[in-house]
Amino acid sequence: xxxxxxxGFFRQLQQLxxxxxxxxxxxxxxxxxxxxxxxxxEFHDYRLYSPGDDFRHIDWNVYGRTDRLYVREFREEQDLxxxxxxxxxxxxxxxxxEGKFDLTRHLTLALGYVALSDGDTVSVAFLGQKVSPKFxxxxxxxxxxxxxxNISPRGTFDLRKEVRAALAQQxxxxxxxxxxxxxxxxxxxxxxxxxxRAKNFDLTLLQVxxxxxxxxxxxxxxxxxxxxxxxETLELALDRSSRFEYxxxxxxxxxxxxNYCRKASxxxxxxxxxxxxxxxxxxxxxxxxxxx
Amino acid sequence: xxFFSSLHFLSLAGGAxxxxxxxxxxxxxxxxxxxxRTVSSLLLLKxxxxxxxxxxxxxxxxxxxxxxxxxxxxxxxxxxxxxxxxSHRVAILLDSSLSxxxxxxxxxxxxxxxxxxxxxxxxxxxxxxxxxxxxTLYISAPKLSRVTDTNVTAGAVxxxxxxxxxxxxxxxxxxxxxxxxxxxSFDRVLVVSDRPSDRAANTIGDxxxxxxxxxxxxxxxxxxxxxxxxxxxxxADASQSELAVSVGFSGMQPVxxxxxxxxxxGSQEQLVSSRPIRAQPNKxxxxxxxxxxxxxxxxxxxxxxxxxxxxTTDAIVDDNDGWVTERTQAGxxxxxVSESGSTFGLEAIRSIRVLGSTPVEYAKxxxxxRARFSVIIFQGAAPRIAPHVSSLFLLPPSDNTIFPIxxxxxxxxxxxxxxxxxxxxxxKVPLLKPAAALIFEVPPWTQPIxxxxxxxxxxxxxxxxxxxxxxxxxxxxxxxxxxxxATVLMLNIVNWLVGGEEFGTSLVTGATMRLEADAEWxxxxxxxxxxxxxxxxxxxxxTLTLPEKGIYTLIRSAAPGKNAKREILAVNPFHLxxxxxxxxxPYSIPETSTDLSSAxxxxxxxxxxxxxxxxxxxAVDLLFQLFAIYDRMRGRVSTVA
Numbered sequence: 001x002x003x004x005x006x007x008g009f010f011r012q013l014q015q016l017x018x019x020x021x022x023x024x025x026x027x028x029x030x031x032x033x034x035x036x037x038x039x040x041x042e043f044h045d046y047r048l049y050s051p052g053d054d055f056r057h058i059d060w061n062v063y064g065r066t067d068r069l070y071v072r073e074f075r076e077e078q079d080l081x082x083x084x085x086x087x088x089x090x091x092x093x094x095x096x097x098e099g100k101f102d103l104t105r106h107l108t109l110a111l112g113y114v115a116l117s118d119g120d121t122v123s124v125a126f127l128g129q130k131v132s133p134k135f136x137x138x139x140x141x142x143x144x145x146x147x148x149x150n151i152s153p154r155g156t157f158d159l160r161k162e163v164r165a166a167l168a169q170q171x172x173x174x175x176x177x178x179x180x181x182x183x184x185x186x187x188x189x190x191x192x193x194x195x196x197r198a199k200n201f202d203l204t205l206l207q208v209x210x211x212x213x214x215x216x217x218x219x220x221x222x223x224x225x226x227x228x229x230x231x232e233t234l235e236l237a238l239d240r241s242s243r244f245e246y247x248x249x250x251x252x253x254x255x256x257x258x259n260y261c262r263k264a265s266x267x268x269x270x271x272x273x274x275x276x277x278x279x280x281x282x283x284x285x286x287x288x289x290x291x292x
Numbered sequence: 293x294x295f296f297s298s299l300h301f302l303s304l305a306g307g308a309x310x311x312x313x314x315x316x317x318x319x320x321x322x323x324x325x326x327x328x329r330t331v332s333s334l335l336l337l338k339x340x341x342x343x344x345x346x347x348x349x350x351x352x353x354x355x356x357x358x359x360x361x362x363x364x365x366x367x368x369x370x371x372x373x374x375x376x377x378x379s380h381r382v383a384i385l386l387d388s389s390l391s392x393x394x395x396x397x398x399x400x401x402x403x404x405x406x407x408x409x410x411x412x413x414x415x416x417x418x419x420x421x422x423x424x425x426x427x428t429l430y431i432s433a434p435k436l437s438r439v440t441d442t443n444v445t446a447g448a449v450x451x452x453x454x455x456x457x458x459x460x461x462x463x464x465x466x467x468x469x470x471x472x473x474x475x476x477s478f479d480r481v482l483v484v485s486d487r488p489s490d491r492a493a494n495t496i497g498d499x500x501x502x503x504x505x506x507x508x509x510x511x512x513x514x515x516x517x518x519x520x521x522x523x524x525x526x527x528a529d530a531s532q533s534e535l536a537v538s539v540g541f542s543g544m545q546p547v548x549x550x551x552x553x554x555x556x557x558g559s560q561e562q563l564v565s566s567r568p569i570r571a572q573p574n575k576x577x578x579x580x581x582x583x584x585x586x587x588x589x590x591x592x593x594x595x596x597x598x599x600x601x602x603x604t605t606d607a608i609v610d611d612n613d614g615w616v617t618e619r620t621q622a623g624x625x626x627x628x629v630s631e632s633g634s635t636f637g638l639e640a641i642r643s644i645r646v647l648g649s650t651p652v653e654y655a656k657x658x659x660x661x662r663a664r665f666s667v668i669i670f671q672g673a674a675p676r677i678a679p680h681v682s683s684l685f686l687l688p689p690s691d692n693t694i695f696p697i698x699x700x701x702x703x704x705x706x707x708x709x710x711x712x713x714x715x716x717x718x719x720k721v722p723l724l725k726p727a728a729a730l731i732f733e734v735p736p737w738t739q740p741i742x743x744x745x746x747x748x749x750x751x752x753x754x755x756x757x758x759x760x761x762x763x764x765x766x767x768x769x770x771x772x773x774x775x776x777x778a779t780v781l782m783l784n785i786v787n788w789l790v791g792g793e794e795f796g797t798s799l800v801t802g803a804t805m806r807l808e809a810d811a812e813w814x815x816x817x818x819x820x821x822x823x824x825x826x827x828x829x830x831x832x833x834x835t836l837t838l839p840e841k842g843i844y845t846l847i848r849s850a851a852p853g854k855n856a857k858r859e860i861l862a863v864n865p866f867h868l869x870x871x872x873x874x875x876x877x878p879y880s881i882p883e884t885s886t887d888l889s890s891a892x893x894x895x896x897x898x899x900x901x902x903x904x905x906x907x908x909x910x911a912v913d914l915l916f917q918l919f920a921i922y923d924r925m926r927g928r929v930s931t932v933a
Contacts, residue, residue, distance in 0.1 A: 091332035100332070183333035213332065223327045227334045234334050242340045249336040 046070040081174025082115035092153035098210035106277035125166030128157035156229035176201035204267040306370025369902040379424030387485035388431035390870035392458035394607035406510035407458035434461030434802030436468040461802020462867040465879035486510040514543030517611035517871035535581040541571035542874040554593040591617040615862035624666035637770035682789040695762035696733040704744035712869040730764030737804035755806040809833040811851035818842025
């Protein structure tokens with residue numbers, strides 16, 4: 001394992017639990033309350049006895065009080081399907097040496113370990129490349145890491161198509177972490193989010209931007225910028241006013257995303273690639289009540 | 293202006309450093325090339341203002357100009373500029389001879405004289421020189437004269453110029469220049485004349501290097517003039533004389549003219565004769581007019597004038613008039629006075645009778661007896677008082693008082709001569725090559741004719757109507773074709789001496805003459821003014837200069853043993869060289885026989901100061917970079933490269 005994934009960090013991750021806004025139907029018993037009423041350990045409610053119900057669940061105390069047969073209903077605790085949509089397009093490589101994809105990888109690993117240590121099922125869709133197998137249990141961590149380690153951002157793809165294809169492989173809804181820089185046109189981004197919502201996932205957007213994307217490099221004046229995916233070029237002359245304009249444009253873009261997320265009850269977290277995964281997972285996300 | 297004339301660059305090649313300036317421009321254009329950056333998305337960057345076009349991009353930052361200034365200053369320092377910290381002592385020799393009275397077409401079409409052009413040229417030249425220079429102004433005619441005090445300012449020179457005007461006298465620019473150089477107290481000499489120099493050279497004056505600069509003014513212009521006037525005895529009729537007039541024309545095309553002869557007897561002037569002529573370019577036309585013999589108080593006024601439109605092309609009008617008086621002369625013999633009493637072969641000169649005499653025998657002669665001779669030649673001898681007869685003093689004794697001797701030199705080198713003087717006619721002066729020569733002092737009434745490096749060895753002058761020649765080299769015995777140079781010189785001397793005596797009394801403007809010291813003189817000038825010469829205290833004969841053309845009346849008061857006397861002198865502006873305004877002959881810059889030596893000129897190096905400035909600018913540039921002051925000075929994107 002790599003820094004900061006020390007044994008101590010893992011112990012801290014074990015204390016965390018992915019918080020969802022609602023219950024999801026899992027594939028197996030887990031620790032999450034599912035929407036399925038069943039025979040779990042947690043009392044949920046009474047209901048009238050129907051022929052065929054397990055008579056061991058008849059609450060005789062209630063019968064004695066009401067002369068009616070009621071059975072105790074327990075909430076089915078099932079595993080959570082934690083699904084990561086990870087943007088692995090070429091844009092996540094840039095700017096070079098600012099660690100945007102490294103942080104993406106670490107966030108996926110950290111959150112994935114939280115989910116695995118809770119008995120949840122983890123799968124990762126590396127958009128544009130592949131979808132990982134499902135992992136469950138803490139022992140799946142090395143395999144998860146192996147998947148993450150062997151992936152490098154490359155190429156360009158139709159985001160909607162890839163998200164749609166990734167979602168199609170998900171049988172159960174659950175918690176979805178969509179990790180990307182989201183520096184594409186807002187319309188197609190929102191369409192992708194709609195696709196995820198339509199699948200009933202509890203979506204959290206983790207927008208990872210490099211420091212030079214958050215604030216233009218002050219040492220740059222005359223620059224020829226090249227789009228990492230389309231290879232389109234643009235000549236720029238940067239000064240104080242243009243940096244101000246950029247900040248405005250970025251804020252506007254992020255605000256559009258946030259507005260949609262707010263309306264759609266989607267959590268949106270803006271993360272700088274300069275931040276450490278520990279700070280994000282141990283502090284920031286719990287503060288946002290995305291982890292508990 | 294003085295600063296820039298003192299500024300010199302010792303190694304101009306160092307300025308090649310400035311050729312790096314284009315490289316600096318390229319470096320700056322290259323310095324801000326487009327940095328290529330791959331970004332994740334252009335989504336937001338497309339919203340920013342685009343880079344200005346190349347045309348607008350080529351706006352160099354302030355720092356470029358700072359660095360360019362440093363580069364240029366370093367190039368300047370590399371040329372090692374120095375200030376020649378010296379003031380020059382400059383002599384200005386201004387030609388004031390007759391030829392400078394010639395009209396010169398002005399820029400505005402109006403005619404000004406060459407002398408006015410020369411004055412303006414001097415004024416301009418002085419204005420262009422270093423303010424540290426000092427000047428001494430000389431004029432060349434009638435003899436070299438200093439106009440200002442020595443080493444005055446430019447302003448004083450300009451002030452002294454305005455009242456000056458050209459004279460009617462000839463000059464010898466070569467001799468004048470040599471005299472200035474011999475003084476040895478000038479760093480530079482400016483010669484302003486209508487004549488060019490034969491060459492430009494540095495020469496030595498008393499061991500220092502003197503720079504000579506020539507300014508020529510005026511352009512070729514036509515001139516009609518009288519070259520000579522004389523009265524000759526008529527061979528056919530003893531009661532008649534022949535008035536011989538020589539008319540010259542310096543120009544391109546023949547010109548129709550008219551010669552008029554007036555006789556002035558007392559206060560009345562009467563036209564005696566007139567004749568139309570056609571003057572040919574560069575030819576002397578000889579005319580004879582018979583005139584009755586009237587006596588010595590009668591003089592003739594001859595005038596020549598161009599006709600019609602040609603009158604406007606006569607550059608000098610002063611030489612269009614002449615005067616001549618009558619003096620009856622008979623064929624007189626020549627007397628040679630020497631210790632041996634010999635005639636030294638001079639009897640071979642055709643048409644001249646020659647008698648020999650010893651100094652003792654000469655001393656016994658009375659003035660009237662001496663006056664019976666046309667010329668007296670003193671060979672190795674000299675009387676105490678010069679006779680009133682044209683005389684040649686050949687190798688006079690060192691203690692003679694008429695032509696004081698400076699020194700004797702062995703195998704002297706001839707350095708200059710007055711080629712235009714009749715004594716130098718047809719003479720190849722450099723071929724004289726004397727084994728030894730006497731160097732004369734120059735009495736004020738004489739002019740040097742032939743000079744060696746140490747001074748003049750042949751002098752000529754006129755005094756009271758008689759001519760004198762002093763010759764410091766041996767040209768006797770007269771051997772004819774066996775000694776051609778000496779023979780030609782002797783003939784020239786005799787002709788000149790004889791001509792002054794025999795053919796009427798006529799002097800030229802600019803000449804000087806000595807008046808007898810034992811009487812008072814009153815001189816009436818042609819312009820009507822009068823000058824009195826009292827008996828001098830120390831017995832030195834007063835000198836009369838003849839600047840104007842016309843008739844001078846000299847009245848000597850009675851003195852013990854002498855009656856009062858009245859003489860009429862005709863003074864004419866007949867100077868062939870001066871009147872030849874269409875083709876001027878160059879003057880010689882004196883030769884030097886010594887190698888040039890360059891004097892050490894104090895200099896103040898300027899390059900350290902330039903480097904200090906560069907270092908200061910560099911320090912300021914560094915500070916500006918450290919405190920990002922350049923960045924703050926940058927404006928909006930559109931103004932920044």
